[in-house]
Every structure is written in C-alpha cells, then in structure tokens.
Amino acid sequence: MTELLYLDDSYIRELEGQVIRVDGNHVILDRTIFYPRGGGQPNDTGYIGSARVIDVYKEGDDVVHVVEGSVTEGRVRMVIDWERRYRLMRMHTAAHVLAGGVMYGKYKAMITGNQLDTDISRFDFNIDNFDRELMERAVREANEIIARNARVRVYYISKEEALNRPDLVKLYKRDFLEKLERVRIVEIEGVDIQADGGTHVRELSEIGKIEIVKMENKGKSNRRVYFRIIP
Numbered sequence: 001m002t003e004l005l006y007l008d009d010s011y012i013r014e015l016e017g018q019v020i021r022v023d024g025n026h027v028i029l030d031r032t033i034f035y036p037r038g039g040g041q042p043n044d045t046g047y048i049g050s051a052r053v054i055d056v057y058k059e060g061d062d063v064v065h066v067v068e069g070s071v072t073e074g075r076v077r078m079v080i081d082w083e084r085r086y087r088l089m090r091m092h093t094a095a096h097v098l099a100g101g102v103m104y105g106k107y108k109a110m111i112t113g114n115q116l117d118t119d120i121s122r123f124d125f126n127i128d129n130f131d132r133e134l135m136e137r138a139v140r141e142a143n144e145i146i147a148r149n150a151r152v153r154v155y156y157i158s159k160e161e162a163l164n165r166p167d168l169v170k171l172y173k174r175d176f177l178e179k180l181e182r183v184r185i186v187e188i189e190g191v192d193i194q195a196d197g198g199t200h201v202r203e204l205s206e207i208g209k210i211e212i213v214k215m216e217n218k219g220k221s222n223r224r225v226y227f228r229i230i231p
C-alpha cells in the first residue's frame with residue numbers, strides 16, 4: 001500500500017521514500033508525492049533517483065510509477081516536475097470555481113465530464129439553452145470570485161455523512177462514495193464544496209484568470225467548454 005502524501009500536502013516537491021517493489025520499469029514505493037492520473041487530472045512527472053517518471057497510475061492500494069532508467073532497491077529521492085504540477089493545481093482549483101461554484105452553484109448545470117491539462121482544460125455540462133454569452137458571463141463571475149480570494153480547505157468526513165450531502169458530488173456518478181471509508185472534502189469557503197482526490201492551491205489568488213478558448217455543442221443539452229488560465 002502506498003501512502004498518498006499529495007492528499008494532505010500538495011506543495012511537497014521533493015521527498016524520500018522506500019522502494020517496495022521494482023518490476024521492469026514499474027516502481028512501487030511506500031509513499032509518494034506523485035499524483036496518479038485519475039478524476040480528470042493528469043499524472044505528475046518527475047524523477048525517482050535518476051530515473052525519469054513518465055506515467056503514474058493507481059493499481060488497488062498501490063501507486064505505480066512508470067520510469068525510464070533504473071531504480072535501485074532501498075531509499076530513493078522523489079522529485080516532481082513542479083511547474084507542471086503547480087499549473088495543474090491552479091487549473092484544478094479554477095475548475096472548482098467555474099464548474100462547481102458558478103455553473104452548478106448558480107446555473108444548476110450538472111458536470112458530465114472533465115479533463116484537465118496544463119494548457120487547455122475542458123468541461124462538459126448538461127444544460128439546455130446555454131449560449132456563449134451566458135458562458136462568458138459565468139467565466140466573468142468565476143473571475144470575480146477568484147479576485148475576491150478565498151481559502152481552499154482540505155479535510156475528511158465519514159462516508160455516512162458524505163452520502164447525506166448531495167452537494168458534495170456534482171457528477172452524475174456518485175457510486176464511488178460507497179467504496180470509501182472516509183471521504184476527502186475540498187472546500188473553497190463560500191464558493192464550492194466537493195468530495196475530491198485531486199491537488200489544489202491553498203488560495204484562489206494563486207489561480208490567475210480563467211479565459212474561454214472555445215465552446216462546442218455535444219448533443220441536445222450537452223455543452224463542452226474549453227478554457228485556460230492566464231497569470
């Protein structure tokens with residue numbers, strides 16, 4: 001089992017860990033600061049010792065690091081590509097403000113899909129009669145919230161408590177909650193609250209500004225929005 005340190009502190013850029021298993025170019029450590037791809041957030045990249053980490057994914061309770069180069073048994077140093085990770089943290093937190101705070105909070109749009117990336121991220125919303133003008137207004141409102149700033153808090157609640165809070169999951173699929181013992185909550189005070197396993201910034205002021213790249217209609221009531229963040 002790999003301890004997931006990025007869940008409690010997403011600002012750790014370097015750390016030592018113990019190699020548990022090396023299987024070809026797959027490395028498992030006792031703990032990790034590498035985010036494994038999932039939940040719409042791409043994996044981190046970086047180094048374990050001198051080996052380049054090119055992919056990271058979860059397999060049961062383990063995090064598998066796919067490397068180029070060799071990793072020796074024993075203690076190793078992990079370093080994540082901080083510029084990439086920090087951009088993803090900003091992007092991910094921006095998505096909370098736009099999708100959770102404004103689109104869901106104000107316009108009651110359900111999120112049917114999302115994929116974050118360092119440059120351009122996208123969201124799918126289930127909503128009728130949503131035009132470009134309204135989306136631009138939503139982005140303006142999101143940017144006003146960011147400009148006012150707020151703290152981003154991370155804490156845990158019980159599964160029972162989470163299942164009684166429909167506002168915690170804005171996605172269609174909620175069944176993943178059943179499998180958890182405790183649920184990690186990411187709350188932007190006064191803006192958004194979400195059951196979430198990703199990495200975020202501590203304060204909205206770190207995000208910058210959200211800008212729409214393009215919008216597409218994907219079916220009758222499904223809108224796909226591409227956006228980026230600018231400093």
Ligand SMILES: [Zn+2]
Nearest residue numbers: 092186196198
């Ligand atoms: Zn999140």
